[in-house]
Amino acid sequence: MRVGLFVTCLVDLMRPRIGFATLKLLQNSGCEVVVPEGQTCCGQPGFNSGDRESGRLLAQRFLKDFESFDYVVIPSGSCTGMIRHHYAQLFPADPALQKRINALSARTYELTQFLHTVLHIQNLHSSFKGNITYHDSCSGLRELGIKLQPRQLIGQVAGAQLREMEKPETCCGFGGAFSIKLGDIASRMADNKCQDVQASGADAIVGGDLGCLLNIEGRLRRMGDESTQVLHVAEVLVGPEALADLGED
Amino acid sequence: MLLTSFSFKSNVKKKLVDPVLQKNMKRFGGRFVIARAEVMKEVDNLEDIRVAAAAIRDGILANLDSYLITFEERAQARGTTVHWAETAQDVNRILIEIAKANGVRKIVKSKSMVSEESGLNDAVAAADMQVIETDLGEYILQLADEPPSHIIAPAIHKNVEEVAELFSKHHHTPRQTNIPALCREAREQLRPHFISADMGISGGNFLIAETGSVVIVTNEGNGRMVTTLPKIHVAITGIEKVLPTLNDLSTILRLLPRSATGQSITNYVSMLTGPKGADDVDGPEQSHIILVDSGRSRLLGTELQRALRCIRCGACMNHCPVYQNIGGHAYGWVYPGPIGAVLTPSYVGLKNALDLPQASTLCGACEVVCPVKIPLPELMRVLREQSFEQRLRPWSERFSIGVWRTMANHPRVYARFAQVAARLLHLMGGKKGLLHWLPGLDGWTDGRDMPAPTGKTFRELYAKRKS
Structure with missing residues (x-):
């Protein structure tokens, strides 16, 4: 199973250790994990400040970077929520793009959700x-x-x-x-x-x-x-x- | 009501250090929250009812004009005079005209938030008439000369000591802090006014289109006195409060008291349909309804229309962690909390209430409890978008968002910047890894340290490890 790891901007800047811990947890469970280089931020800071345009730009970037993976895993409920609940709304006039976004966001999981609900982890050691x-x-x-x-x-x-x-x-x-x-x-x-x-x-x-x-x-x-x-x-x-x-x- | 929403930030600063308010808000704290959660257990299909209620409200808003016309016809057929107030000033003008035409000297009033929008009490007093609030909370606030701080518990910011003080001062009675005794004292003061008043003013929780009735949902009984004892009854309410049928009312009533005070049903639900009939023993001789627009129709057909679903239960503010900490007055107008953060800018103008849509972490606690499923965080975001598009936010904020947007869309530049920032902030954080002050981020560092980055970015370390 090929998993794209979206590290999040805060983890990248402030606490890389959390990113590596996530990587390790996924690898321990047998996932092949890739960290696409083009990723920066999910766009929430701009989107919640009223700048829809930044949301749109970063949603498209996310789609480009992660569409090829079986799953996307994120060590943050907030960024996952942004992708799952708000990305598609950013493109009301483009149903084809919305469809692609919806398909990807359905494969996008917050870390504990993924470990628990998708991988059914029973023993963490x-x-x-x-x-x-x-x-x-x-x-x-x-x-x-x-x-x-x-x-x-x-x-x-x-x-x-x-x-x-x-x-x-x-x-x-x-x-x-x-x-x-x-x-x-x-x-x-x-x-x-x-x-x-x-x-x-x-x-x-x-x-x-x-x-x-x-x-x-x-x-x-x-x-x-x-x-x-x-x-x-x-x-x-x-x-x-x-x-x-x-x-x- | 005097608008101070534009100084929200300085209002907040004062409220956060007001020891009495803070104590009173803590005491109020989760009371309604716990009561609501408890009473909702009685309802086994809560989500279905919420969906149905939202659909009822949406259906009305989509055809508001025709429902209002039906309501007007049915109300007139039952002998009620219907008045249309386009602005808040029109409300005061119409009310004073009715009063003057009938030689009114004294008015008793049950709770009406809509009348706060137009500052009705002051206008009536300026026209040389006496108006007495009879809802206990509103009565306390009239004595204190303060506006309400909550839409269903207007004096929630006051404690029993403060009420005892007010009563003793205004009633010239010995000071007492026993709550039932204070209630009795208020009742004794109010009773003569009910009997001698020439006019009663009430709000209206709902208007029923099929019957032409005004519905009021109350607990204290003053609403019934106000609407039946004086010769003239005037109900004042917003145009969005229509419900098509009594059946729809029964759906909404399953939610309103439970969401508001955590009661299965309130003590009184009054259906007022026209003046006293020929066979009736009591009731007013004249029945009037003032239907208020005052900014509401502007929301129709926009994304913000969903805010007009509101049935004024107050659950959003009860559950809002921002409201819980600052109280209602900080919001600076009639409607506080999340619904106020949407309605105030919509009614008084975005630039007059610019900080209100920002005054939320978008935590979503309000949306989860809203009985008519108003997506309050989304609506606050819509207003943030309008502020951004209309360039109403400070230039520094717009500039930083612009810089951030460009960088976030250029990963190499972004990575380089993050690398430098991580190092610099790491060094500034010293041994303990804490930043006590950061230029431009004093909003954070005034009350909290900023944990420093650990020195290198994930991207940097990952590239090194891979190679």
Whole structure:
């Protein structure tokens, strides 16, 4: 099975390790993984700021780069949601293009969705020491219905204990450009989230979207919390040994 | 109502540090959310009803003109006078004309958000008539001289201490904080007004085209007093509130109270059809309806038309994490929360409420609970597109999007830029890997650190490994 990996702009720039963890998880499951070079961003920052044109340009780029794969996997619910729910709408006057986009987006999956629903992963051979609380990122949860998949997969990680926080489904306040344009509200929402994380008694807050994780980590550290780990679900699923091998140099 | 939506950002700054408001909002917090979730368990086909309700509302909006004409004919046949108000100012003018023609001195009023659009109370007071709000929340706010902050729980931003203070000051009574006692006190104050008022004003949750009725959905009973005791009843409502039949009403009523307050049904659902008949023992001698456009018809036939499905339950604001943190006043007009972020710019002009469609993470919590399935995030995005196309957003924002768009469409340039940025920000992040301040990104760094990149991009590392 040939899988195209869409790394996402945030992972590329901020946390390449998450990209490698994703790559490794897919390879471990027997996928042939290709990372097309032409990829940049799904277009959401422009699209959500009212610039449809950037959405259209990047949707076409995505189509060109990924149409030949059996599946596309993305370590982000938000980018996957953009592709699955918004790309086709960008071309109301071009049904032929819409058809191609729909066909590709039906093969496009968020990482935990893919591992759980397509690959039916039952044994991850990973371990984690401590309690994990899972934040349901909005697009993954509400556009893609991701809720049980990451929890079921974390359940396969030896030593990982899931401790739900209060309101895991409440937005952390990231919202892309919102987090800068309306930073006061975003910080308050992040603060509420961090308090729920801390109250859960978890050692690590885990999620499937780097944007939310940067927002939560940024607030935790500003609050003076240097001990709560902030991890992408791919990092937890791949396990500490594999993660050490991935290195970043 | 005085418009302050254009200063949304500074409104927000004040509200976030208002300790009383913050405490009151926390207390309100999930009350309606929990109640709604609980009561929806009674409904085993919620999704089917939502789909049906959305279809009913869409069907009306597609043929609004003919439904309104039918409504007018049926209402007139039952003796109601129908008035058409094109603008908010027309609402005040028409109401004052009716009042003056009948020598009205005192008016009692049950809750009407539409009347807030035109600032009716101030206009009536300026015309030398007394108007008394009789919905408990609205009554409290009239004493406090404040606008509502929520469409169904207008005084939700106030606590019992503040109400006790207001009552004691205005009623000249001993201060008390027992809630049932405060309710009794309000009732004692209001009762003489119900009896002595010359006119009653109500809103209208729905207009029924087949019967010419106005439907009001209430809990306190003041609505019935206002619409039956005074000699003249005037209902004020938006033109979009029509439902074809009573059957349609029954569908919508399965959703409205449940979505709003988490009740299976409200204490009162009143169907008002014309003035007192020859055989009726009570009821008003005159019945009037003011149908208000005030920007609504502009949305017909556009992508924003779906916002007119709204049945004013307030679920979107109850579930909105932005609303929960800033309260309703920050939005600066009649309708707060996600529906307000769509309706306010549509009714008062986008440039007067430019930040409202931006005031959402597009988390989608509102859309999931909306009983008539209004795609609120999508509609906020439509308004963002209009702001962008009309060049209403700050030049710096448009410029950055333009630069980003060009780079993202040129992978080599993009990769090079990302490589440099990753290195630079990594160095700036120091040992702890945290950026405490970033030029141009103080919106982020004022309240949060920015975790720094780890130094090299994925693309760079991947190319190296492959070779």
